[in-house]
Amino acid sequence: MPVRPLADHQPIDHPSPQVAEIVSRLREEIISGDLAPGEALGQEHLASRFGVSRMPVREAIRHLESLGFVTVESNKRARVAAVSADDFLDIFDMRVAAETLAIRRAIPELTNARIDAAEAIQKQIESAPLGGFGDLNMRLHMTLYEACGRPRLLAHILMLGNAADRYLCMVKAGPTYREKSDREHYELLSACRARDADAAADVTARHIGEARDALVDYLREIPGSES
Amino acid sequence: MPVRPLADHQPIDHPSPQVAEIVSRLREEIISGDLAPGEALGQEHLASRFGVSRMPVREAIRHLESLGFVTVESNKRARVAAVSADDFLDIFDMRVAAETLAIRRAIPELTNARIDAAEAIQKQIESAPLGGFGDLNMRLHMTLYEACGRPRLLAHILMLGNAADRYLCMVKAGPTYREKSDREHYELLSACRARDADAAADVTARHIGEARDALVDYLREIPGSES
DNA sequence: AAACTCTATTTTGTATCCAAAATAATATTT
DNA sequence: AAATATTATTTTGGATACAAAATAGAGTTT
Numbered sequence: 001m002p003v004r005p006l007a008d009h010q011p012i013d014h015p016s017p018q019v020a021e022i023v024s025r026l027r028e029e030i031i032s033g034d035l036a037p038g039e040a041l042g043q044e045h046l047a048s049r050f051g052v053s054r055m056p057v058r059e060a061i062r063h064l065e066s067l068g069f070v071t072v073e074s075n076k077r078a079r080v081a082a083v084s085a086d087d088f089l090d091i092f093d094m095r096v097a098a099e100t101l102a103i104r105r106a107i108p109e110l111t112n113a114r115i116d117a118a119e120a121i122q123k124q125i126e127s128a129p130l131g132g133f134g135d136l137n138m139r140l141h142m143t144l145y146e147a148c149g150r151p152r153l154l155a156h157i158l159m160l161g162n163a164a165d166r167y168l169c170m171v172k173a174g175p176t177y178r179e180k181s182d183r184e185h186y187e188l189l190s191a192c193r194a195r196d197a198d199a200a201a202d203v204t205a206r207h208i209g210e211a212r213d214a215l216v217d218y219l220r221e222i223p224g225s226e227s
Numbered sequence: 228m229p230v231r232p233l234a235d236h237q238p239i240d241h242p243s244p245q246v247a248e249i250v251s252r253l254r255e256e257i258i259s260g261d262l263a264p265g266e267a268l269g270q271e272h273l274a275s276r277f278g279v280s281r282m283p284v285r286e287a288i289r290h291l292e293s294l295g296f297v298t299v300e301s302n303k304r305a306r307v308a309a310v311s312a313d314d315f316l317d318i319f320d321m322r323v324a325a326e327t328l329a330i331r332r333a334i335p336e337l338t339n340a341r342i343d344a345a346e347a348i349q350k351q352i353e354s355a356p357l358g359g360f361g362d363l364n365m366r367l368h369m370t371l372y373e374a375c376g377r378p379r380l381l382a383h384i385l386m387l388g389n390a391a392d393r394y395l396c397m398v399k400a401g402p403t404y405r406e407k408s409d410r411e412h413y414e415l416l417s418a419c420r421a422r423d424a425d426a427a428a429d430v431t432a433r434h435i436g437e438a439r440d441a442l443v444d445y446l447r448e449i450p451g452s453e454s
Numbered sequence: 455a456a457a458c459t460c461t462a463t464t465t466t467g468t469a470t471c472c473a474a475a476a477t478a479a480t481a482t483t484t
Numbered sequence: 485a486a487a488t489a490t491t492a493t494t495t496t497g498g499a500t501a502c503a504a505a506a507t508a509g510a511g512t513t514t
Contacts, residue, residue: 053498243468280469
């Protein structure tokens with residue numbers, strides 16, 4: 001049984017707010033597991049469920065496809081995308097590559113104000129309930145990355161974060177992981193203040209690697225979750 | 228005036244073949260410069276131009292948006308995405324990150340047959356006319372990357388290749404660049420045969436870096452192309 | 455009973471239609 | 485005459501309608 005997801009209702013970027021709402025809801029249901037991998041998604045059915053016509057539903061499905069949450073074949077119903085160990089490793093490898101690049105490009109552009117803003121988010125993380133951890137964690141890192149001013153890279157990182165949520169929600173962050181994460185965040189902030197790109201990239205890579213290992217360990221303990 | 232693009236008619240992946248065709252055509256026109264950056268794209272106009280209704284055009288526009296070729300704002304006409312030096316550097320940085328990762332993950336899975344297939348493509352490049360260079364070049368690298376068996380990463384690399392075409396088509400590959408490219412391809416193939424991931428990643432990074440530098444030099448010579 | 459074929463139903467893809475928003479054009483005011 | 489307000493036109497977003505493809509079901513055959 002899936003644990004309630006960490007990230008809630010991150011706004012989805014789509015020209016139409018109606019479509020964005022549908023994407024957001026379906027994303028939640030896929031991440032939480034209410035919609036199981038492989039489950040068929042009929043447009044008519046979804047349309048009546050959301051009280052709209054098939055048109056915005058179609059757009060939402062296409063958007064979810066580009067995010068990797070559903071797969072679509074010609075003339076067939078969309079299906080919730082499968083989850084797999086390979087896909088999981090794929091995502092985390094890509095995250096390391098993208099986020100170390102982002103922090104390297106951000107460092108030369110970082111202002112002290114921005115680093116302070118990131119530190120403020122870390123303080124929030126420490127005092128906040130566990131529920132919001134995933135969201136706040138992402139916001140901390142994105143705050144730093146945004147300094148690089150590269151929309152393409154930032155969009156890609158957000159996309160991977162979304163994809164990772166599908167797996168991360170399975171394991172609720174334990175106190176050991178949280179402590180390690182906190183320590184690494186401060187390491188990262190120090191590296192940023194020192195404008196040390198290599199150090200910052202190194203912490204970032206370790207940070208993502210540990211999130212991956214935490215889940216791998218978790219999955220090993222409970223092996224009844226192949227797909 | 229834009230030079231004819233190198234990559235021609237790479238098939239676009241979309242559930243509907245009709246939409247795929249429209250995406251493909253518009254992509255060509257945007258890459259070639261027939262549709263200038265910032266130009267407005269009316270759905271009705273495009274629909275009559277392609278002899279279809281607005282519906283498949285809408286889907287095509289959304290697909291092009293996810294590829295970064297057009298930008299869409301709510302209730303406004305889609306516009307051909309702007310080109311900029313920053314975007315260009317963004318893309319090439321991301322290519323280095325993604326493609327070095329792909330070759331590293333591919334190396335342990337590489338069969339000799341696959342490396343031979345890549346070498347066959349290199350032979351084709353040497354005897355082929357300049358026109359097909361971009362396409363063949365991409366196919367050579369993808370042949371190697373595909374061994375890693377990670378659909379997400381491969382899709383991302385293809386997307387970046389598409390985005391890069393928008394800039395690469397500006398400069399027709401000169402003989403100096405071609406020679407250097409050929410040499411690097413053989414270096415890459417050697418590294419693959421030796422299953423040396425570090426060396427392969429290193430050549431890949433240099434290879435992409437040189438494509439970038441070639442264009443930067445070209446743009447510096449002809450500075451009348453800001454947007 | 456299992457496999458196959460043919461038919462009925464469902465579901466998608468595209469076209470057409472209407473309302474709301476944005477753009478362009480015109481008139482009005484200073 | 486320039487700037488603003490108002491109206492008309494264009495254009496998008498969404499709903500409805502219909503044809504082609506896919507799925508499901510019944511019937512038939514082996």
